Amino acid sequence: MDLDPRQYENLAVNDNDIHNIVLSYLIHNCYKESVESFIACTGAKQPTDYLEDMxxxxxxxxxxxxxxxxxxxxxxxxxxxxxxxxxxxxxxxxxxxxxxxxxxxxxxxxxxxxxxxxxxxxxxxxxxxxxxxxxxxxxxxxxxxxxxxxxxxxxxxxxxxxxxxxxxxxxxLNLPSYTAMERLIQQATVVRQCLSQEAGKDGPPFSLKDFLKS
Amino acid sequence: MELSSIKDAFDRVTKKQKISSSKSQEVVDQVGREIEQALATIQSPHDPSSPVDQKSALTELKFKLNAIGSLQQLEGSNKELNISLTKYQKLLEKLLNPDISKAYRNVDFDTHIVDQIIANHFYRQGLFDLGDSIINEAGEPDAAALRSQFLEMHQIIGAMRERNLQPALTWVSANREKLVQIGSNLELKIHTLQFVEVLQNGTRADALKYARTYLAPFASLNKGEFPKLMGCLLYAGRLESSPYSELLSPIHWEMTTEELARQFCTLLGQSYENPLSVAVAAGVEGLPILLKLANVMAAKKQEWQEMKQLPVPVELGKEFQFHSIFVCPVSRDQGSEENPPMLLPCLHVLCKQSIMKLSKNSTRTFKCPYCPAEATVANCKQLYF
Structure with missing residues (x-):
């Protein structure tokens, strides 16, 4: 997979944010045991309101x-x-x-x-x-x-x-219907497709599956 | 035909006739009144001092009748009526030629064929006794060949009119393969009618069983229609107040009955339209042109009956066109048995005479007039329309 013409390696991402993104995904899909393991491993803050109706x-x-x-x-x-x-x-x-x-x-x-x-x-x-x-x-x-x-x-x-x-x-329950993970992947896919079009590449459109394999 | 001018002339005649009639009535009433008055005078009980002179009463009556001038009055209105009648008669003779013998050719009249056509006409219409009578009198037993088939068709249609689909279902299942070959979905339509009857009058379980047994085999062929029919199951027994209420319309029975008759005729190799009716209708439509042509050619001292082709087209409606007609793009001649259409190797089509001209009577190869391909008469094939 070719690298983007834009640089994103030097963009700092907070570990805490990533933990929250993963945690919200696990909670959304009701993976209760995984949530408990994840919290135990990462020391992430337990969002009590989320767990209540899980x-x-x-x-x-x-x-x-x-x-x-x-x-x-x-x-x-x-x-x-x-x-x-x-x-x-x-x-x-x-x-x-x-x-x-x-x-x-x-x-x-x-x-x-x-x-x-x-x-x-x-x-x-x-x-x-x-x-x-x-x-x-x-x-x-x-x-x-x-x-x-x-x-x-x-x-x-x-x-x-x-x-x-x-x-x-x-x-x-006034909680997000879509997880942050899902939205981020959707957004990343759109961005990659736009970048590919801007660069004028004639290759196949961006595929998340292929990207994850690379 | 100038029917509007005939109508105008007819309207004028009726108007004059009304005037004449009312005028006559008026004169008759007037004369009647005078006579009654004279009679009353004569019959009145006389005063002995003034005896009524009958003679003078009659003289007075005669004088009054002369004064009315009934004859002159009647003559005037009748004269006008006669003039417009004469004009109308002349117009009719001018526009509606009563002698249609000019518009047909003297062809051999085959009585046997005509007898058969008439007998089959009656069989088609379900008048079997009449058809049999003609066949017996004319001594044409061969003409009864289609009788049994048309009898079966009318029995099926008769049963359908009484809301009995059993004979129709028997016929469609017996002819299933032939019907499929002609792309018919008649069997599904008949089963649909029966299914709707079951939905309305049977139990929910009956309707489901009927759908699974008789409608399911059509599911793959009628992807649009089939789910709709299954949707009807939701409203078993109350279809009239459902989104499918239009399935209860009698028009479905009428249309399916007509379609069955059409396809029955198709499988018999017969046209659905009655040949006798078609022939008469086509004749009526073509007659005015032929009469006009006959008159024009008679005036030019020409005999149109000798011609191979008419100098004017007789335009008939689409409903009278049963066969394709080939017109050669080179010679502009219509294809015939003597001059049939021929397929060139390049798949362009010309008439035989054009090919013979192009090949100098089969002596050389020639180029197709519509593409660069070369051909010989030997590798051209006759087409059959």
């Missing part, structure tokens, strides 16, 4: 990731009653996760009943209609995993919903 968030996140959406909804409402009431998109995504789980368990009649009672009301809004139709189409297949809508059954989809839920809870 356990609850971790459980909610994992329930969503496993597809146990009803449990995730129940715990979310215990933690913050109005999160889902004020976020219909998230509510729809969580309910649809449960629907998918029923379809995967081959409980089609139950899935249809659930869809009619819980997902049906969303059909009044056109923005949910297309998604709803895709979910309903899963019912037609004996093996939904082999259907054109297979992505709705994937771990990636559950991860996406779990992430959205986690961000919503963090925002509700």
């Amino acid at each position: 356990d609850k968030r971790k459980r909610i996140f994992h329930f969503a990731l496993e597809g146990n959406a009803l449990k995730a909804i129940e715990l979310t409402e215990q933690l913050a009653k109005d999160i889902l009431e004020n976020n219909k998109d998230l509510q729809f995504d969580l309910l649809s996760l449960h629907f998918v789980e029923l379809v995967c368990s081959r409980k089609c009649t139950e899935a249809l009943e659930f869809a009619q009672t819980k997902l049906g009301p969303f059909g009044k809004e056109p923005k949910y209609m297309e998604k709803l139709e895709d979910f309903m189409a899963l019912l037609a297949y004996k093996e939904p995993e082999k259907s054109p809508m297979f992505h709705l059954l994937s771990l990636e989809y559950r991860q996406q919903v779990a992430d959205s839920l986690n961000r919503a809870i963090l925002a509700h």
Whole structure:
């Protein structure tokens, strides 16, 4: 990887800042044991307000990731009653996760009943209609995993919903929805791309993966 | 056709007729009143001192009737009516030529073919008794070849009109491969109609079972339509108050019925449009031009029936165009059996006569008029439209 035409080696970065960036990332993702180890190793200051709801968030996140959406909804409402009431998109995504789980368990009649009672009301809004139709189409297949809508059954989809839920809870707790680490990487990527364009290089665009390997 | 001038002339006639009629009525009423008055005078109980003179009453009546001048009044209005009627008749004769015999050629009239066309016309329309009657009387048993197929088609359509899709479903599944070859999604459309019926009248489980059994096989071919149908399951039993309520519209039944009839005819190798109706409609559209042509050529002492090609185009609408027509880009002649289109090795197309001219009657190679490629008559292929 070529060095930037600009010099950044002589820019001093405070270790404390780096520790805080890493710590906020670990807390954001509910890596509780890693947080405790990190604090023990680095002697970083323990942010008590962050740790308070981490356990609850971790459980909610994992329930969503496993597809146990009803449990995730129940715990979310215990933690913050109005999160889902004020976020219909998230509510729809969580309910649809449960629907998918029923379809995967081959409980089609139950899935249809659930869809009619819980997902049906969303059909009044056109923005949910297309998604709803895709979910309903899963019912037609004996093996939904082999259907054109297979992505709705994937771990990636559950991860996406779990992430959205986690961000919503963090925002509700007046904490940043995105970690400083994520923002810094996004910003660094944009800067590298701009520098590459300025230098007039015809090579491939900046890739974070390649940069980390080099 | 100058229909507007005919309409104007007709309006003038009706106007004059109304005037004449009201004038006649007026005169008749006036005469009637005078006669009634005279009768009343004659029949009144007389005073013995002044006996009524019947003769003088009648003389007075005669005088009054002469004063009215009924004959002159009626003559005037009728004369005007007759003038406009005569003008109208002349205009009709001028613009609407009643003798259409000038506009057709004396071709061999094959009674057998005409009998078959008429019989098939009735079969197409579902008038089987009438078709059979013609075939029996004309002694044309071969003409009944399509009877059974059209009978099947009308039975299916009849059942569909009564909201019974079973015969249609049987037919589409029996002809599935042929329908797929012509790019038809008729089977899905018929299953959709049935699915909507199940959604409305069956249980939720019935609808789901129907979707899994009959709609799922079409999922990969109809990616846009299929999820919508599955979305309907959310509103089983209450489709009318759902975003899919338009699926309940009777127009879907009408359109699917028509599509079935079209595709039935396609698989039979028959046109959907009735050949007899098409022939008559095309004739009606082309007739004015042909009549005009016949009159113009008669005035020039020329016989248009002898010509191989008409000197004027008879423009028919798109609905009458069933075959591609080739016009040679070099000679501007229309392709025919004697002068067919020929494909050059460079894939340009000319008519045979142009190729013969360019190759000096097949004696040498020639250059394509549209590209630098060389060709010989031997390596040109005839095209069939």
